[in-house]
Amino acid sequence: MAQTGTDHKAHTPFLSxxxxxxxxxxxxxxxxxxxxxxxxxxxxxxxxxxxxVTMPLWGALLIAWGLGMLACLFTVRRRSHRHHRHSR
Incomplete structure (x- = not known):
């Protein structure tokens, strides 16, 4: 019997x-x-x-890390939306 797409995913190792x-x-x-x-x-x-301002260094680093994650999220979202427009 032929494998379907969902059967193939079930047998693909998780890390690959x-x-x-x-x-x-x-x-x-x-x-x-x-x-x-x-x-x-x-x-x-x-x-x-x-x-x-005087604040703990971990707070400043955590804010910078969070802003970096937001920038990454918006960049990835824009890139994926742009890709869908070209595939029409």
């Missing part, structure tokens, strides 16, 4: 699936970044254009 292969580097880099962030617990002075 394309979605998992794309997500694994993100997970690894995020884990390393979060360990780095939470190891830096000292307070620092940060200048935000005009005001100067």
């Amino acid at each position: 699936r394309p979605g998992v292969r794309r997500f694994a580097p993100f997970l690894l880099i995020s884990a390393i970044a979060l360990v780095f962030i939470f190891e830096n617990r000292s307070s620092v002075k940060i200048r935000l254009l005009v005001p100067e």
Whole structure:
């Protein structure tokens, strides 16, 4: 009996699936970044254009990491929407 597309997915090893292969580097880099962030617990002075604030370094790094994740999310979403328009 011929295999259907869903049967093929069931027999594909988990780590060789394309979605998992794309997500694994993100997970690894995020884990390393979060360990780095939470190891830096000292307070620092940060200048935000005009005001100067004192806050824990891990907070500033966590904000920068979150903004980077948002930028990545928007970039990936725009790229996938653009790709769907060209495939019509």
